[in-house]
Amino acid sequence: MLWSSYCCLYQTSEKDLTELRECPFDQGGYFIINGSEKVLIARERMSTNHVHVFKKRQRNKYAFVAEVQSMAESQNRPPCSMFVRMLSTTSAKGVSKALV
Numbered sequence: 001m002l003w004s005s006y007c008c009l010y011q012t013s014e015k016d017l018t019e020l021r022e023c024p025f026d027q028g029g030y031f032i033i034n035g036s037e038k039v040l041i042a043r044e045r046m047s048t049n050h051v052h053v054f055k056k057r058q059r060n061k062y063a064f065v066a067e068v069q070s071m072a073e074s075q076n077r078p079p080c081s082m083f084v085r086m087l088s089t090t091s092a093k094g095v096s097k098a099l100v
Contacts, residue, residue, distance in 0.1 A: 001029065003028025047069075050069075051068050053067075056088075061088060062088060066083065068081070
């Protein structure tokens, strides 16, 4: 990875980088494989077969949304999503309450 401790450009001065025709402003953090720049991108995804409940922060007609992504362990199909939404009501004082 460029600029890691294993890189030949590690701790090289700006003057030396310019002489090597390297950009002194390059941040590094990527790989060069067969002459092409490659970047690792981290991805997060929700776990399957678990219920995830989200509270809505902004004014919305729903106070909470529950999501389940179900998937059979022995199949290679994409997961099926199901949503359950809980309506919110506003009291006389303007306070939002959830309908149960």
